[in-house]
Each structure stands twice: as structure tokens, then as C-alpha cells.
Amino acid sequence: MVASMSNPAVNAVHSYHVTMRAMADGTVKQVNPFSGTEVWTVPGRGNRPLSAPAAAPTPLAPGAHEDACNFCAARKLSTPPERSRLVAAGDGYEILRDLLPGELDATQAEFRRVPNLFEIVSYEYWQKNYGYAMPEPRRAQMERYLADPAGRAHVLETVRTRLAAAGQDPDVGDEKLLELAPAYFGGGHDVIIARRHYTDGAETTADLAGSGALTPEEHYRFIAFTLDSLHDLVRLHNYARYVVVFQNWLSPAGASFEHLHKQLVAIDERGVNAETETAKLRQNLNLYNEWGINHAFYHNLVIAENEHAILVAGVGHRYPTMTVYSKSRASEPWEHTADEVRAVSDLLHAAHAATGTQVATNEEWHYRPVDLDVPMPWRINVKWRISTVAGFEGGTQIYVNTLSPFDVRDRVTAALRSLRHDGHLADGVRIAEECAPEPNMLKYNPNLDW
Numbered sequence: 001m002v003a004s005m006s007n008p009a010v011n012a013v014h015s016y017h018v019t020m021r022a023m024a025d026g027t028v029k030q031v032n033p034f035s036g037t038e039v040w041t042v043p044g045r046g047n048r049p050l051s052a053p054a055a056a057p058t059p060l061a062p063g064a065h066e067d068a069c070n071f072c073a074a075r076k077l078s079t080p081p082e083r084s085r086l087v088a089a090g091d092g093y094e095i096l097r098d099l100l101p102g103e104l105d106a107t108q109a110e111f112r113r114v115p116n117l118f119e120i121v122s123y124e125y126w127q128k129n130y131g132y133a134m135p136e137p138r139r140a141q142m143e144r145y146l147a148d149p150a151g152r153a154h155v156l157e158t159v160r161t162r163l164a165a166a167g168q169d170p171d172v173g174d175e176k177l178l179e180l181a182p183a184y185f186g187g188g189h190d191v192i193i194a195r196r197h198y199t200d201g202a203e204t205t206a207d208l209a210g211s212g213a214l215t216p217e218e219h220y221r222f223i224a225f226t227l228d229s230l231h232d233l234v235r236l237h238n239y240a241r242y243v244v245v246f247q248n249w250l251s252p253a254g255a256s257f258e259h260l261h262k263q264l265v266a267i268d269e270r271g272v273n274a275e276t277e278t279a280k281l282r283q284n285l286n287l288y289n290e291w292g293i294n295h296a297f298y299h300n301l302v303i304a305e306n307e308h309a310i311l312v313a314g315v316g317h318r319y320p321t322m323t324v325y326s327k328s329r330a331s332e333p334w335e336h337t338a339d340e341v342r343a344v345s346d347l348l349h350a351a352h353a354a355t356g357t358q359v360a361t362n363e364e365w366h367y368r369p370v371d372l373d374v375p376m377p378w379r380i381n382v383k384w385r386i387s388t389v390a391g392f393e394g395g396t397q398i399y400v401n402t403l404s405p406f407d408v409r410d411r412v413t414a415a416l417r418s419l420r421h422d423g424h425l426a427d428g429v430r431i432a433e434e435c436a437p438e439p440n441m442l443k444y445n446p447n448l449d450w
Helices: 011-017 073-078 103-108 123-130 138-146 149-165 172-180 216-237 272-285 287-298 340-353 389-397 405-422
Strands: 019-024 028-031 038-041 084-089 091-098 111-115 189-194 242-249 261-267 303-304 310-311 323-327 359-367 379-384 398-401
Touching: 028 405, 073 103, 073 272, 084 216, 091 216, 103 149, 103 405, 111 216, 138 149, 149 172, 189 216, 216 242, 216 261, 216 340, 272 287, 287 303, 287 310, 303 340, 303 405, 310 340, 310 405, 323 340, 340 359, 340 379, 340 405, 389 398
Parallel strands: 038 398
Antiparallel strands: 019 028, 028 038, 084 091, 084 111, 111 189, 189 261, 242 261, 242 359, 303 310, 310 323, 323 379, 359 379
């Protein structure tokens, strides 16, 4: 494992031990240093398998690779109008924006950005509460799309699907249906959809193409394309204080389809977690170094590292958690250099690959809200949804986690060594004891001398 740091920086060593306490029977009590969440890990449960398939795998039917769900390539018009797509172009990739239905088959989209059919925060919410008006470029695209016969038919069918799913009558006039059209051109809830439902060469329904099944290069393109969409929403929704970015993988984690996708939702609040952490950050600007990275080195919880990012086992989470921290000086992910984005992507890919595609996971992005005046690092949590919150947790607000941070570290580092041996990890990823302890390696804090 990683050697402990011999020269503690900023705080005395003892201050790094209050977040975890091992009891005589092996129970590990934890308090999340950022949220204050209390978690207990009970001994004897860490050796259980992380998951079991929900159903026995079955052979794939002909055409299933491209036609298994509404996110698949054969059902391009089963989603609302596409806003952008990433396609191969020469030796690289390019983003095509605002295609019409008749243009969709001219290229193969590696990733697509489409509005969510059922918004968490609706277009009407922004309109009625803030007087939000769709930006002129988006309104022009809506008018262009509706002027196209195939585009108009697509929008009408999309709205009918939405109404029927909500238990409302879809058999109303076109003008009534078109009243909902702005949600699919100027709304603030988008979905980033990967091309594949199953891996190339898949033979059964168990061969799902999750994040860890992508190559490191494909995963980098996934992350970079998501960042392009994130920055676009930040620019377009001037009443939004934050854009939530997350990924639900498999139904126990909240996914509607077992097809790889991320979601972006503009909201008018920072969120409870951000507000809680901000209050602590104002008291200690070095919070994420001290309690995220330094603390991880002291307790041998560092899983992997590369030049611009680091992956650690999280402390005090309701579910077993890993966190990727960017070492960049930039607080906003869209301000990162390409190399910095790739470094975060490579470790996030490693975390997913070590987890496997049969484990339900949530991926949660955190970064500085646009109206916040103090810096914070871009960081991403990967949570294994392998337990169910029940009455004990509801009555005590103490959460029972089946795996301790040490269990997570051991499982993931072992998996990473095997993955690297098989050539599945990106170059430059250092694992566990290969990571040199260094205090305050996150560079977001301008008060530190870099």
C-alpha cells in the first residue's frame, strides 16, 4: 500500500484521525469530513460479491446491438431532437450541432446530446418563475426544425409520447402539442448517449457497454463531449446557479435504460452538499487537500494517480465510494486543459473498469458553482449501489455501509493491476504504492506557493 507521509503539512497528524475510528470488534465508524454524514461498516460483510445479474443472461437477438432500447442507434427519432453529436473526422473527432432528421444517418455518432423527454426542472419552471426567454440561436433552431416536415412530425410525436406517459390525452391538435416544443430546444436537462448498448462482439445480454468497457480514448471523448454540453448549458441558462452532472448505471442506481448515458440538469440552487461544503471551505480554503488527499495518504486510501489527477477511496459515504480529484488550478472543468481533462477521464475510466459493468453505480460531478467566490477542485464520485437504505438509517441517520474505505481500496487496486496487465488502462496510471506521498497536491488553492 501507499507509504504514509512523514511530514504532515498544515495540520498536526492527530487531526487526520477523527473521521475514522476502528472498534475492537472490527466495526469502522466514519464521519464524512465534508458533509458530516455518519457511516458504520460492520465486519464480515466485505467479502460478499458486489452484484448478481438481475436475470440470467440470454443470447442476443439479431439486430440487438443497435436496437435494444430507445437510446440505441436504430431509434434516433425515439429521443427528442438532437442538439449535438460527436463523430469521427479524419484523424480526430468533431462536434456536429443541430442536425435535421434527414441528416442523422449521414454520420455515425459516437455520442449524442439530446434533451431529456421528462425534465427534472422543466422549461416552464424557468419561464414562469424567472421570465426566462429562449436565447435567439435556440429559437431559430426550433423554427428551422419545425419548418422541416420530418422535424415537425418528430416533435409532434415526441410531445405525444410525453403526454401519454404522463397519463394525459395525446390526441389533441398540433398547435396545442407545439406549446410544449420549446422544452426540447431551450430546456436545461440534457442526456449524453453513448453509441453502443452492448460491447462489440457481445453475445449475451450480460455484455453491456458500460463506462469501463470503453477504451481510455473513447472515455476521454465521452468526458470531453459532456464538458462541451455542460459549458453550453452554463452559458445559455443565465438564471441557473449550477448544472448537475451525473450518471446512473443499471436500474438499482436509477437508470431507465441499461444503455450508457450521462445527464445534465440546470438548477437555480447550488444544492445542499455544495452549501455545506462551501461553509467549511470559507473557514479553511485548503479543505480538499487536507481532508481529501492528505487524509487519504495518511490512511493509505490512495488508489491511483497520474500527472493531473488522483483517485482515492472515500470516507463517510452511504455507499462504497471512490473520488477522482483534479489537481488543476482551474475550479471549473470547462477551464481545464485537454491534458487535465484526459487525466481525470483516465482515472474515472479506471474506477469504472475496476468496478465492472454488472455493478450498479452513480457517478456524481462536483465543481465550483458559477456564483461562488472561493475556489474548489473538480471532483467526481463513483458510488457502488450495492445496499438499500432502510429503517435503521432513517431512524438514526447513521448509514450502514457493507464495505469500508479499506475494502474499496483493496478490491480496486487488485483489479487495476490486472487491468493494466491486460492493457486496458491508460498510460501513466500509477497504482497504490507507486503513488508518492506529497502534501497539498491539489493546486486549486491560490494561497499555497506553487
